[in-house]
Amino acid sequence: xxxxxxxxxxxxxxxxxxxxxxxxxxxxxxxxxxxxxxxxxxxxxxxxxxxxxxxxxxxxxxxxxxxxxxxxxxxxxxxxxxxxxxxxxxxxxxxxxxxxxxxxxxxxxxxxxxxxxxxxxxxxxxxxxxxxxxxxxxxxxxxxxxxxxxxxxxxxxxxxxxxxxxxxxxxxxxxxxxxxxxxxxxxxxxxxxxxxxxxxxxxxxxxxxxxxxxxxxxxxxxxxxxxxxxxxxxxxxxxxxx
Numbered sequence: 243x244x245x246x247x248x249x250x251x252x253x254x255x256x257x258x259x260x261x262x263x264x265x266x267x268x269x270x271x272x273x274x275x276x277x278x279x280x281x282x283x284x285x286x287x288x289x290x291x292x293x294x295x296x297x298x299x300x301x302x303x304x305x306x307x308x309x310x311x312x313x314x315x316x317x318x319x320x321x322x323x324x325x326x327x328x329x330x331x332x333x334x335x336x337x338x339x340x341x342x343x344x345x346x347x348x349x350x351x352x353x354x355x356x357x358x359x360x361x362x363x364x365x366x367x368x369x370x371x372x373x374x375x376x377x378x379x380x381x382x383x384x385x386x387x388x389x390x391x392x393x394x395x396x397x398x399x400x401x402x403x404x405x406x407x408x409x410x411x412x413x414x415x416x417x418x419x420x421x422x423x424x425x426x427x428x429x430x431x432x433x434x435x436x437x438x439x440x441x442x443x444x445x446x447x448x449x450x451x452x453x454x455x456x457x458x459x460x461x462x463x464x465x466x467x468x469x470x471x472x473x474x475x476x477x478x479x480x481x482x483x484x
Contacts, residue, residue, distance in 0.1 A: 247426045247442040249274035249356070249388025251291070252304065253281030253328065254430030254480075257439040258290055260458035261429050265443060270295060272349075272444075274388035274426070275302025275356030277340070279321070280476045281430050282466035284308075284328050288336045301343035302356040302388065303363050308332060309340055312363075320473035327472065351383040351420075352444075359385050359423075366390050373423055374398060374405040383420035386444075392434050393427030393442075393453060412436070412455040417448075424451060431476075437483035 246268040251258050271294035278284040279302075291299060306312045307325045314322045332340075345362040347354045358365035358372075359379035366389055367373045373396035376385075396405040398421050405423070410416060418424075427440025434440075438455035445452075460480050467477045 243446045245444045246271040250276045250428035252430035253284040255283035255286045257430045264456040273299040275300040279304030353380040353385045357389040370407045391428035396423040410453045416451045
């Protein structure tokens with residue numbers, strides 16, 4: 243099965259539409275959380291994701307914050323401002339949809355979470371040592387995560403006690419070997435100094451991971467953010483990719 247793997251859309255409809263067009267046909271979609279936060283299109287992104295075939299969608303930390311499930315003081319001032327704006331804008335139907343999203347989902351041979359298998363909502367996997375500790379918290383061959391906005395693969399073998407960190411090249415096609423933690427990067431707010439939207443295609447039969455980047459209308463999204471008086475820092479980081 244050809245599966246679209248996306249994460250951290252962050253209310254950026256232009257980036258999401260560019261990804262969906264670039265991906266071509268797929269039989270299922272796995273969204274690893276953070277449909278909302280930062281960007282100007284929270285309702286539109288939720289509705290677009292909900293229309294995807296055979297969808298599995300998880301709860302991210304910004305989704306949880308929009309629901310009032312996370313103390314807003316846990317966020318920096320700009321992120322807190324964006325969350326509060328999102329809370330005011332979301333429709334009752336979309337709030338209800340977010341409220342019913344799971345924190346974890348297992349679809350053999352993959353475990354899906356937003357942050358980490360150890361702490362699905364909040365923990366960042368930013369280094370090999372932290373990633374290595376997380377392998378004890380899932381039983382499948384693979385775990386797909388988001389949250390850091392950084393496309394990366396952590397591979398753990400019996401021969402070495404520390405997971406190897408691998409950053410794939412854009413447009414690369416990788417044959418997967420157990421055990422691994424993989425992050426497709428962010429659709430709506432990349433932070434690896436490449437502003438193009440990031441995503442992956444997972445082939446569940448061939449066990450391959452195709453990592454992709456696609457350009458989108460960043461200036462248009464930035465203008466919509468300005469129109470809503472969203473934080474300047476979040477506007478500027480879209481074009482910088484950080």
